[in-house]
Amino acid sequence: MILIFCLSFLWAQETKDQTTLEKAMDAGFVDFKEVKEVLQKDGLKKEAEQRQQKVETKKTIRKIEQKQKIRFPVEEDFWEIMTMLWLVQNSDILKWDFKRPAYGVSEAFDDLLSWTGMFGIRYKILYVNGPSISHMAFPGKKNDVIFILSVPFMKAIDLSKTEITLLMLEDLLRINKGYFKETVSPKDLKEYFGVEYQKKPYSKQLIDQVMTNYSDFVFQKGFNFQQQFEVTKHMGEILKSRLNIWNAYFSVIKRIDGLVKSNTLYKDYNRLFPSPELQMQWLTPAKVER
């Protein structure tokens, strides 16, 4: 009974509301323009527009991201990937996977860089247990350098930590002067950096070419006389204010000269870094004739 009573009451109420609304519409009381204005005042339209804008922005970002994903790496990322790939591919020749103690070279190198005022350089050192590379720096990201140091080479001429860091500084100057990238880059490489795949398609051939150039440079060609002259002179300029370090540098070159002349394992050193003998000449101040 109660349920029937409730239902009949609700039905009566609804009918009453409907008739009121119909009457109001007939009398022109419900102005839909007014309703629209109210909605606008409430900011509902604005909110809808903002939502639409957000969706559009998301779509644009997604499009840009998709484009970025198929692009060729930008220059700094490219060199990092290439150096890592070359080290991976040449692990059997270089022999970098071996157990070794902590040599503490990083701390000494930090000190040397601070003294020279070369700040903001991030570096990685990889020790190798073979004579195929004595010492060399490879390009990484912007301001990143990857150094390779041969433990047998360091032992052969009994290098101290400070002396090792001087060779690293030499290598750093070579990287900063762009000699490495300049020599190993295929002709049109720059045209690929950051460009979408569709605009400039690339194949494994291009990467293989860079890998071959790396190997040719590191194991065969090395630096030319002009590059060596510039680096040696630059080193001389940097170190001349501290005679003990300048002397240490000169002594290292002298010992390398002795090594390459006496040990056949290092006979190729002269071809890669021409030449310790000349470097000593370039470093020796010219005699003033009276």
Add this chain to the structure above:
Amino acid sequence: MMILMLIQITLASTMDRVYVQQPFTHIHHSASRFSMILTTFECNHPLTIDTKKSSSEWLHALYGEFEGFVMAEHVGDQRNENCLQYKYPKFFEVLNLGIGDMHKWARLLDLFDEGESLPSGVKK
């Protein structure tokens, strides 16, 4: 019941979620870069870390059947949007790295001695 809940809460609070930040990284058997390698993970792979068993340099990592140590500097608490292989998937597809290459890449990152030259007084 209360004791059990307390134990659960204590255990849960020592576990952390981290993500691999390097292109590839290893989980080692013990906290040494020369210790046995258990497995290799790619960038952004999630790992569970037991902070109680971790040090500042090595984190005790758990993933499925693997339990070992990962270099603290190789992981972070957020995903890395700049992972090379996610930034350039097409390029890495062309590179066509094999499992051996990924293992060696991670090994290289294990073996690097890293440094940065900063003006005196600036902390690393």
